[in-house]
Amino acid sequence: MPITDRDLCREAIRRTLRRRAGDLPDSLAIAQATSEIWHLMSAQVTPVIGDNGLDAILKRALLLTSVVFPWLASLDGQLDNDSFPARMTELMAGRESVVAAQAGSSLLITFTELLATLIGNSLTRRLLDPVWEVDFVVTEQEKTS
Template identity: 40%
Template sequence: MVATWQEVDAVLSPVIGQRGVAMLYKRSLFLIGSAHPWLAGMHQGVQPTVDLEALKSAFAQQSSANAATAGGDFLQTFYELLTSLVGPSLTERLLRPVWAHFPSGPPAQDTSP
């Protein structure tokens, strides 16, 4: 999970800035906090960067199943937020290097109206 977020930060920071990545990251954590209470407080604070050490620590304390589910939800939520800001085509192009490491590709998009 940490390696994935390092890649996301690396590909998006030149485009939307470190603060932009950090704000989307924190907003995603906030949105999934009710489903994964152990992540709920991680969105707080005013750090202008993504806190990967805190993320690593939080995920390390969970079972593999909990970590995998929360990680998938986290990435999906982040993807949807970014898509709502810059559109699906640009989101796909920006995150293509990150998704190349996943056999399943990018998160599935909700295509309902």
């Protein structure tokens, strides 16, 4: 099965979160890493879609992600880019580290995919590639295996 850009993006997000959280991270380290990544993402995206656009995609990403992680639904409709990192850290810090990592990566992936739906894959990659600590470069053999 060929590897798609979507698969590469998802893996890049997961790897970036793992690297930022450190070796054997607890849920607080994962929460802090998620917040750091969010700050980087929002700084890249806000000049293109504005604060309101960023907040709208974030709220939608939270809604979709809360289907799998219902505890995320407690982040109410008053949430915005400024309050998100602290509120997310509070929620994630009390979870098992595996659950926190899954929720964090799922939320970041969902946000990225919603953004790509709005502005296109190419622009999304140009904006967010600097955030990811992993190259999207794959060999032809990896694409076809």
